Amino acid sequence: MASNEKLEKYEHYLNNVLREDLRLIVEERERLYEDIAAHSQLRQTITCILEAPGCAEEGLRTQVDLGSNFYVQAHVPDTSRIFINIGLGFHLELTLQEALEFLDKKLAILNTRLADSSKKSAKIKGQIKFFYEAIKELQGQQGVIAYCATMVELVKSVNVNLARVWLVSSLLSIILWLVPLLLGKYVDITFPYIHREDIMQELVGFVGPTESQNVDWCPIVSPLLQDTVHLMSSNVEVLPEEEIVKKSDVQEGGVSKPKSCKSRYQVVVVVPYRNRSTHLHQFLTYMHPFLTRQQLHYRIVVVEQSGEAAFNRAKLFNIGFTETLKLDQVDCFIFHDVDLLPRHDYNIYACTHNPRHMYSAVDIFRYHLPYRGLAGGAVALQRSHILAMDGFSNRFFGWGGEDDDLNARIHRLGLVMVRFDPAVASYVMLTHKSETPAQDRFTTLWENSRKVEKDGLSTLEYKLIEKKEKPLYTLLLVSC
Known part of the structure; x- marks a missing residue:
């Protein structure tokens, strides 16, 4: 009974706490990846504007997405300043050089947060593995006890030739493993990999x-x-x-x-x-x-x-x-x-x-x-x-x-x-x-x-x- 209660507690903590924490961390990482990609793309765009010949005098011609795949051509006469989203719905007008400095600091912060998130993710995964192994061990103990009890009763009631059973089962296991290997059908789907x-x-x-x-x-x-x-x-x-x-x-x-x-x-x-x-x-x-x-x-x-x-x-x-x-x-x-x-x-x-x-x-x-x-x-x-x-x-x-x-x-x-x-x-x-x-x-x-x-x-x-x-x-x- 105590073993069953412990198993239920472990399963509850694994499914309702650790897996939920991991889901939130993964979602946070996805958002960080998106933010890093967006800020990197913006930085690359600003760099291109700075390096483009004649952009300061002639302005910039671009297209604006109106939605539903409709675009209109637009002309930006002054490319020396840009509005940057600094968070909480606020946009700040900056020069291009100031924008680059802001983006560099923002990317450094995002990369630091990404590294911290990766550490948290690794820690939670380690905890999940620990609890998973503990649950398997508890389930295995219960299964072994029940199986042994059943086999004892079966052996008592039936005259079984244990040597013959062992020999036949061993031969069948070898055949079931060897035939797919010889036919080239065996594949390893259990190997560890980096997620x-x-x-x-x-x-x-x-x-x-x-x-x-x-x-x-x-x-x-x-x-x-x-x-x-x-x-x-x-x-x-x-x-x-x-x-x-x-x-x-x-x-x-x-x-x-x-x-x-x-x-x-x-x-x-x-x-x-x-x-x-x-x-x-x-x-x-x-x-x-x-x-x-x-x-x-x-x-x-x-x-x-x-x-x-x-x-x-x-x-x-x-x-x-x-x-x-x-x-x-x-x-x-x-x-x-x-x-x-x-x-x-x-x-x-x-x-x-x-x-x-x-x-x-x-x-x-x-x-x-x-x-x-x-x-x-x-x-x-x-x-x-x-x-x-x-x-x-x-x-x-x-x-x-x-x-x-x-x-x-x-x-x-x-x-x-x-x-x-x-x-x-x-x-x-x-x-x-x-x-x-x-x-x-x-x-x-x-x-x-x-x-x-x-x-x-x-x-x-x-x-x-x-x-x-x-x-x-x-x-x-x-x-x-």
């Missing part, structure tokens, strides 16, 4: 004052992000190179960064490549606008393997890492297949505190994860982690095995692979012919798990044939 509302606080970015007092940090949440799924299929229309450069403001070498603010995240996307020109054009067409909307300072590096030797994906990653550090001192690398495209803008291409497997759902697996230890497709790693695990293995020629070796290296460092919410970290794979798996991949994996000699960056050997900064990417043509 969407917690993504921003998990990212590793720049903090502190900027190098230039005239340029501020970009907002934590880019106002350019679109909260929608961009890809419903693998059909990506290729755009001309000049159009991509113009739209995304891409510099030589596939480098881009925001103009109106300093990016909080600097990242290099390393792409291994050979004989996939259509996929590469689709990748560049889609990824440059995608990365630009996230207000990243990024570079795309394509490492092309020459010759007829079997493709060595992991070794190309090592080469891309080594050669890129000769160009930029970057702390975040994303190693990315050319045929994989993200579907959601909030899948931020920056590093987290732990190594991160970029996708939690992909179309070819019916938007599930085949197995929890998967580390293929795309991974984000900090430079310190790459150096600590001696990079990738150089021994995997052909398809398969190198991603499982990467997962083992990460675990040997005492780290865990994290993933984002599947609603955000979903991907589409471009149509391509399936590669034949390398026959020796399992042998190489087993040997690597037992070897004590070094294999990775410390043993890397290759020949750099060409290193060229092209309009949309930095090319590394290598022989390995």
